[in-house]
Amino acid sequence: MYDRILLPTDGSEEIEPVIEHAVELAAHHDATLHALYVLDTASLNSLPMETSWDTISSILEEEGTAALDVIEAYADEVAVERKIVEGSPSRRIVQYAEDEGMDLIVMGTHGRGGIDRLLLGSVAERVVRTSSVPVLTVRVGGQ
Secondary structure (H helix, E strand, C coil), rough: CCEEEEEEHHHHHCHHHHHHHHHHHHHHHEHHHHHEEEEEHHHHCCCCCCHHHHHHHHHHHHHHHHHHHHHHHHHHCCCCCEEEECHHHHHHHHHHHHHHHCCCCEECCCCCCCCHHHHCHHHHHHHHHCCCEEEEEEEECCC
């Protein structure tokens, strides 16, 4: 049923249960797990002009690599393809899933509601609303 599963990560420690769930699904279906880290370049627009893009980019690349390393460590018996891309996280996740023919997206959600959701928005919510690929959300953060 699932041959290609997309697991976007933000590198947070809270994502551990999401990784475990995606790895179990991939193992059960003998699927390839696609680990994706999006460098959120949109959030960098508020940085002072004197900030060096090369320095920031390098730091973000290191964070992305470390986040993908964690996924690979969990997925020792599952094939993993790694990718780091730049852009708006929700748009790039949906674009990657559709362009690469994913069968499922597995991602975390904080389960926020009310004013928190309105103020903070939700990458997971935007992915669910815009993706033509099915999305499985796993609640993280103990809420």
